[in-house]
Amino acid sequence: MTAVAAGPLAGAAHPRPRHWLARPLATDRDTVTAQARRLLDTHHSGTAGPVRCLTARERSATFTVGDPPQAILKWHADEAAYLGERLAYDLLATDRLLPRLRGSSDEARTLLVDYLPAPADLTNLDIFDDLISLVVRVHTASARWEPAMHAAMAQWRVDTLLAEDPPWVDDPPAWRRTLNLIAAAHGPTHVPVGNLDLATDHVRRQPDGQLALVDVETLRPDVTGVPDVVTLAYLAAHAHHTRPGPWVRARYLHHAARAGATWTDRNLLAALTGFAAATGLTSLHGLDD
Missing domain, CATH: 3.90.1200 (Aminoglycoside 3'-phosphotransferase; Chain: A, domain 2)
Structure with missing residues (x-):
């Protein structure tokens, strides 16, 4: 059993088991960016433009595509985590609560969605x-x-x-x-x-x-x-x-x-x-x- 260490849900039991991530991604930004370019060419061939790494974590990596950015590429290390996020787009499709899904690849465990540049001001x-x-x-x-x-x-x-x-x-x-x-x-x-x-x-x-x-x-x-x-x-x-x-x-x-x-x-x-x-x-x- 694992527990959330810090943040809003500190102390709460985590539904994912310990050592759940079998094949972590590389965390070097240059390495994962090069890999992301290959994934785009192979699995999202209609998308062109510069690729810039936003986050590089063992469980997932995210990239902007285009200059200025037009899309976000999300790459999952774990198949179940990818399928869960992909399912979210189906479960919430009728309410338009998420960015538009441009494409996904079960083989690559990637999602390509619209880039939304404007953050919401939650102090309002x-x-x-x-x-x-x-x-x-x-x-x-x-x-x-x-x-x-x-x-x-x-x-x-x-x-x-x-x-x-x-x-x-x-x-x-x-x-x-x-x-x-x-x-x-x-x-x-x-x-x-x-x-x-x-x-x-x-x-x-x-x-x-x-x-x-x-x-x-x-x-x-x-x-x-x-x-x-x-x-x-x-x-x-x-x-x-x-x-x-x-x-x-x-x-x-x-x-x-x-x-x-x-x-x-x-x-x-x-x-x-x-x-x-x-x-x-x-x-x-x-x-x-």
């Missing part, structure tokens, strides 16, 4: 509220899926997840209480998509002015959206918003109700504390104030 209260609305749309996405998508994701329905405790939780009864609260708010056939990698540099403006998330590699249908509410409170505190925990909780409830969920303040607090107990999360960042 209205823009942060837009981010909370976006996160709620992720959490309620399964309510807007077509029947075929529902059928494909049936194993991740909350009533199915209740049948077996995941190995990474510390307190299974607390985990089941959290899932039951989610089922009460969204219905038993809800698929609890969540676990977003929310960060200030991952929230960008689309050409029409709407917000988009530019990194969804951590999205999962079995961790729930509860940790995202915790991360929102953490980000709101770092953006110096007044009473960030209660404000995020109130705005999340507002947007969730507009999206058809039936959370109450009491049940949302219980889900947050239940998730903390189940996973070892050390702080709710004021959400319980």
Whole structure:
């Protein structure tokens, strides 16, 4: 069992096992940039322009393509992580919450998406509220899926997840209480998509002015959206918003109700504390104030 070392979810059990990455990528920027150029030529041949490395980590690398940049190339070391991010584009397609997907390659484990240069100013209260609305749309996405998508994701329905405790939780009864609260708010056939990698540099403006998330590699249908509410409170505190925990909780409830969920303040607090107990999360960042 591993735990998140720092940040908004410090202490929480990590669903990925220790030593999960079997074949890490190179972290030398010149090396991975040369490899990225070959991947583009082979698997995304219609894309031309200079390639510049943005990040070079063992688990993934990202590059801008073009001058000025027109696209982002994301290269995964792990097939499951690639497939998870690729699936996110299908799960969230109807809501346009992500940059436009230009192409992907299962063989190369790469995604090519539109480059969005404009970061969102999360110190602006209205823009942060837009981010909370976006996160709620992720959490309620399964309510807007077509029947075929529902059928494909049936194993991740909350009533199915209740049948077996995941190995990474510390307190299974607390985990089941959290899932039951989610089922009460969204219905038993809800698929609890969540676990977003929310960060200030991952929230960008689309050409029409709407917000988009530019990194969804951590999205999962079995961790729930509860940790995202915790991360929102953490980000709101770092953006110096007044009473960030209660404000995020109130705005999340507002947007969730507009999206058809039936959370109450009491049940949302219980889900947050239940998730903390189940996973070892050390702080709710004021959400319980």
